[in-house]
Amino acid sequence: MKPFAIAPSILSADFARLGEDVQTVLDAGADIVHFDVMDNHYVPNLTIGPMVCKALRNFGITAPIDVHLMVKPVDRMIGDFIEAGATFITFHPEASEHVDRSLQMIRDGGCKAGLVLNPATTPDCLEYVMDRLDMILLMSVNPGFGGQTFIPSTLDKLRHVRKLIDDSGLDIRLEVDGGVGVQNIREIAEAGADTFVAGSAIFGQKDYQAVINQMRAELAA
Numbered sequence: 001m002k003p004f005a006i007a008p009s010i011l012s013a014d015f016a017r018l019g020e021d022v023q024t025v026l027d028a029g030a031d032i033v034h035f036d037v038m039d040n041h042y043v044p045n046l047t048i049g050p051m052v053c054k055a056l057r058n059f060g061i062t063a064p065i066d067v068h069l070m071v072k073p074v075d076r077m078i079g080d081f082i083e084a085g086a087t088f089i090t091f092h093p094e095a096s097e098h099v100d101r102s103l104q105m106i107r108d109g110g111c112k113a114g115l116v117l118n119p120a121t122t123p124d125c126l127e128y129v130m131d132r133l134d135m136i137l138l139m140s141v142n143p144g145f146g147g148q149t150f151i152p153s154t155l156d157k158l159r160h161v162r163k164l165i166d167d168s169g170l171d172i173r174l175e176v177d178g179g180v181g182v183q184n185i186r187e188i189a190e191a192g193a194d195t196f197v198a199g200s201a202i203f204g205q206k207d208y209q210a211v212i213n214q215m216r217a218e219l220a221a
């Protein structure tokens with residue numbers, strides 16, 4: 001299992017001063033920048049694309065950037081995000097015509113590849129591509145918006161996917177996204193997650209460091 005990592009979702013950051021806000025949350029102790037890309041087609045919301053990822057790199061953000069693609073089709077965005085400085089690129093399997101090819105494109109571009117499972121998506125689709133994955137992201141809300149409530153069935157799925165990863169012996173990060181906060185991070189970790197996306201729970205507070213410290217304290221407890 002990977003060391004715990006906290007990945008603030010910049011969906012809830014201040015877009016008018018994004019570079020500064022991302023730097024502030026990293027200075028407060030965040031490990032990974034979670035970058036939500038929505039296309040008003042695969043999900044009913046519209047956010048940011050590769051130009052903004054590139055702008056964060058040009059601003060001086062050096063932390064890993066975890067690009068969560070909620071777009072359909074997928075492949076056209078992969079090359080653009082590789083060039084824009086993404087570290088991880090994850091996508092939803094039902095949004096890609098050829099999942100194996102999309103995963104290969106990501107790795108061929110030097111990025112880490114991952115699949116994202118919606119709350120109702122079964123983990124079966126992982127079986128034949130485990131060796132092509134650096135990350136599995138389990139959605140604990142339906143994708144599209146920040147600030148939603150954690151769906152409890154995710155805990156069972158986390159336990160199941162944790163076992164798949166452990167049995168495979170592969171080095172795959174298990175990330176959870178949606179409704180994560182100080183109040184539930186410990187049980188989510190106990191169910192097997194090692195990487196925690198949190199948007200509103202962090203950016204909704206004035207003192208990012210205080211929230212991140214509370215999360216780490218829960219994880220250490």
Ligand code: DX5
Pocket residue numbers: 009010011012034036068141142143144145146147148177178179180197198199200201
């Ligand atoms: C939802 C996004 C999430 C979202 C999480 O589609 O993938 O990353 O920002 O927001 P919170 O932490 O507020 O539930």
Ligand code: ZN
Pocket residue numbers: 009034035036068177197
């Ligand atoms: Zn996300």
